[in-house]
Amino acid sequence: MSLWEAPLGGYGMQLLLGLRLTLQVSLCSYTVGLVFGLLGAAAKLSHRRSLRLGAGLYTTLVRALPELLLVLLAFYIGAGLAERLAVFAGLAPQGFSLNPFVVAVVALGFIQGAYITEVLRAAVLAIPRGQHDAARALNLPPLTYLGRIVAPQALTHALGGLGNIWLNATKDASLISVLGIFSDVLKVSSLAAAATKHYVIFYAVAGAAFLIITLISMALLEWLRRRLMPLHVT
Amino acid sequence: MTPEPQPAIEFVSVSKSFGNTPVLNDVTLTIATGERVVVCGPSGAGKSTLIRCINGLEHHQRGTIRVSGETLTGAKHSLRHIRNQVGMVFQSFNLFPHMTALENCSIAPRTVLGIARKDAEARALSLLRRVDLAGLADRYPAHLSGGQQQRVAIARALCMQPRILLLDEPTSALDPEMVQEVLDTIVGLSDSGLTMVCVTHEMGFARRLATRLLFMDEGRIVESGTPADLFDTPQSQRLQRFLGQIRATR
Amino acid sequence: MSISWPFLWHGVLPQLLAAVPMTLTLTLLSALGSALFGVPLALALGSAARWRRWPAQGYSLLMRGTPMLVQIYLIYYGLGSLIPREWMRHSWASPVLRDAFWYGLTALTLNETAYVAVILKVGLDAVDRGQHEAAQALGLSRMITLTRILLPQALAVVFPMLANEFILLLKSTVLVSTITIFDVLGTANTIRFETLRVDEPLLGAAAVYLVLVGLVTLMGLPIERRLRRYR
Numbered sequence: 001m002s003l004w005e006a007p008l009g010g011y012g013m014q015l016l017l018g019l020r021l022t023l024q025v026s027l028c029s030y031t032v033g034l035v036f037g038l039l040g041a042a043a044k045l046s047h048r049r050s051l052r053l054g055a056g057l058y059t060t061l062v063r064a065l066p067e068l069l070l071v072l073l074a075f076y077i078g079a080g081l082a083e084r085l086a087v088f089a090g091l092a093p094q095g096f097s098l099n100p101f102v103v104a105v106v107a108l109g110f111i112q113g114a115y116i117t118e119v120l121r122a123a124v125l126a127i128p129r130g131q132h133d134a135a136r137a138l139n140l141p142p143l144t145y146l147g148r149i150v151a152p153q154a155l156t157h158a159l160g161g162l163g164n165i166w167l168n169a170t171k172d173a174s175l176i177s178v179l180g181i182f183s184d185v186l187k188v189s190s191l192a193a194a195a196t197k198h199y200v201i202f203y204a205v206a207g208a209a210f211l212i213i214t215l216i217s218m219a220l221l222e223w224l225r226r227r228l229m230p231l232h233v234t
Numbered sequence: 235m236t237p238e239p240q241p242a243i244e245f246v247s248v249s250k251s252f253g254n255t256p257v258l259n260d261v262t263l264t265i266a267t268g269e270r271v272v273v274c275g276p277s278g279a280g281k282s283t284l285i286r287c288i289n290g291l292e293h294h295q296r297g298t299i300r301v302s303g304e305t306l307t308g309a310k311h312s313l314r315h316i317r318n319q320v321g322m323v324f325q326s327f328n329l330f331p332h333m334t335a336l337e338n339c340s341i342a343p344r345t346v347l348g349i350a351r352k353d354a355e356a357r358a359l360s361l362l363r364r365v366d367l368a369g370l371a372d373r374y375p376a377h378l379s380g381g382q383q384q385r386v387a388i389a390r391a392l393c394m395q396p397r398i399l400l401l402d403e404p405t406s407a408l409d410p411e412m413v414q415e416v417l418d419t420i421v422g423l424s425d426s427g428l429t430m431v432c433v434t435h436e437m438g439f440a441r442r443l444a445t446r447l448l449f450m451d452e453g454r455i456v457e458s459g460t461p462a463d464l465f466d467t468p469q470s471q472r473l474q475r476f477l478g479q480i481r482a483t484r
Numbered sequence: 485m486s487i488s489w490p491f492l493w494h495g496v497l498p499q500l501l502a503a504v505p506m507t508l509t510l511t512l513l514s515a516l517g518s519a520l521f522g523v524p525l526a527l528a529l530g531s532a533a534r535w536r537r538w539p540a541q542g543y544s545l546l547m548r549g550t551p552m553l554v555q556i557y558l559i560y561y562g563l564g565s566l567i568p569r570e571w572m573r574h575s576w577a578s579p580v581l582r583d584a585f586w587y588g589l590t591a592l593t594l595n596e597t598a599y600v601a602v603i604l605k606v607g608l609d610a611v612d613r614g615q616h617e618a619a620q621a622l623g624l625s626r627m628i629t630l631t632r633i634l635l636p637q638a639l640a641v642v643f644p645m646l647a648n649e650f651i652l653l654l655k656s657t658v659l660v661s662t663i664t665i666f667d668v669l670g671t672a673n674t675i676r677f678e679t680l681r682v683d684e685p686l687l688g689a690a691a692v693y694l695v696l697v698g699l700v701t702l703m704g705l706p707i708e709r710r711l712r713r714y715r
Contacts, residue, residue, distance in 0.1 A: 065697075068659060072673075077683055199557075
């Protein structure tokens with residue numbers, strides 16, 4: 001079958017499915033990252049020294065290690081540990097095995113969480129001290145203060161950094177192709193390229209797929225930035 | 235009959251606008267070699283633009299500018315040739331912060347004129363001595379006062395041995411106690427035969443330095459003459475008003 | 485998780501440490517290359533001329549908008565497949581064309597150039613306009629102005645960003661282990677395949693990278709201090 005008889009030599013459908021998987025991994029890992037990031041930032045900003053140090057250890061270690069290595073660690077060591085822990089704690093039956101998708105998403109989310117922690121922390125610190133004083137003077141309940149005063153302002157400061165981390169997340173999702181068990185868009189491209197010897201075309205297609213994700217993301221981020229502008233933050 | 239010596243600077247019907255705002259309005263001017271011209275006038279009169287056109291930092295849109303007979307086109311090599319003869323001292327000094335006073339002065343002679351390092355440094359030292367800063371040659375600008383920095387800037391311009399020296403409000407960014415030392419330094423260059431064009435608000439200094447005073451307003455040269463002429467017998471209403479404002483603030 | 489410390493100490497770490505020069509070589513050479521090419525790219529990004537700016541922005545988008553892995557595969561497999569067999573086997577360039585190292589280095593350099601250019605542009609834009617004017621007034625050539633006046637000041641401004649970028653580059657070098665280059669991770673993976681042990685090679689690699697990153701970070705601090713002298 002020649003290259004042009006079916007979309008991309010019959011690989012068209014597989015590539016689209018691979019793209020879908022890549023997007024799913026990106027979105028889920030980013031969400032997990034936000035959770036880790038919020039927890040981490042809260043810990044780093046807390047009064048308790050132990051929390052600050054713990055979070056500091058988290059961000060320092062994760063940011064010092066290559067992402068690919070962290071993914072491998074998660075799959076070959078981390079997953080096993082988590083499984084045995086779950087069985088030990090009675091949360092899962094013997095022989096329990098984590099879904100690889102979950103492992104990938106948590107691993108990537110764990111990595112992104114470290115960077116999101118730093119971004120959120122910087123964003124909160126960028127809020128002028130006077131805001132806190134004004135809130136106390138007005139006797140605002142802490143939750144209101146956090147939800148209506150801190151969060152919106154921090155969000156505006158953090159948007160750029162969070163956007164960048166999202167762009168990285170979509171690219172880091174390609175790392176799962178190395179594990180061999182996922183049919184993400186890069187893995188499918190690699191297989192197709194090796195089978196047909198049309199290396200340039202298939203890798204270019206993979207690149208184009210990621211580029212499109214990037215461009216759409218950038219457009220959405222710009223739209224988001226414009227919508228938040230009227231929030232007027234110092 | 236001996237031919238007239240070439241004027242140092244000539245402006246013929248020069249006009250320039252920034253976007254839609256006219257800044258120089260049909261300016262015609264001749265400055266002879268050795269003249270010391272001071273340009274004064276209210277803000278926005280076009281004084282800085284005038285002198286920045288002389289060494290090509292601004293590009294005029296209409297008219298002709300000639301420096302030592304050479305016409306200013308946009309051409310790179312003509313600009314370079316002109317800039318070798320014209321030195322400039324800026325309001326904000328613009329010293330290179332990562333270089334010592336000595337290095338600031340010697341970099342142009344070394345890289346533009348190809349002078350050997352030792353000779354360039356010797357020249358730099360002698361000029362720093364002339365502006366009374368020989369002992370500070372190895373200091374970085376961050377460790378010099380404003381007045382000292384500006385004097386280094388003057389030495390730096392002079393190291394290229396220009397025929398013409400442009401000074402764009404040389405003391406406007408200085409704290410008052412340092413203004414005099416810089417003005418004295420500039421006046422001290424009077425005997426060198428250097429053609430000088432200086433934009434300034436310092437009227438006492440203008441009297442000491444200038445062989446001719448130009449009053450500009452709204453992009454035009456309104457009056458021209460010796461300082462005594464303009465200060466003591468201002469012809470135009472605009473100049474009279476300007477002088478009145480200056481005297482009121484002294 | 486059962487770590488065999490003797491195995492880690494005698495069987496894993498020596499090999500990993502022997503691979504550190506490879507990791508460092510990749511990092512340093514691509515850092516140098518990207519610094520060299522990053523300057524003209526940074527200038528092009530800021531150029532007023534559209535025919536210079538647009539290709540530069542396109543290149544930047546391409547490099548920063550696609551995963552590094554894709555770029556590596558494209559260069560190694562893609563470029564590799566385009567080169568005629570004859571050149572591969574019998575030409576004077578064979579050692580280079582047949583060695584994965586050069587493909588990996590090329591991919592790293594091409595990618596890093598885009599990031600470095602963006603940072604350099606930030607630095608160059610931060611230099612006071614008056615510096616340009618003083619250099620122009622003195623008649624300094626464009627090359628001299630760039631190398632002796634503008635770049636030193638730009639570098640002083642963005643050094644922390646460049647130091648951070650260097651560490652990111654160090655971490656990205658692990659990706660070339662996927663194309664048979666034996667850097668620290670590549671060696672660790674080889675040990676994994678050969679001995680079927682997982683914990684020691686990966687944890688050993690993690691330790692090595694931690695130390696490398698830590699050392700590089702520490703080395704950057706005195707330089708940052710020295711650059712503050714001028715401000």
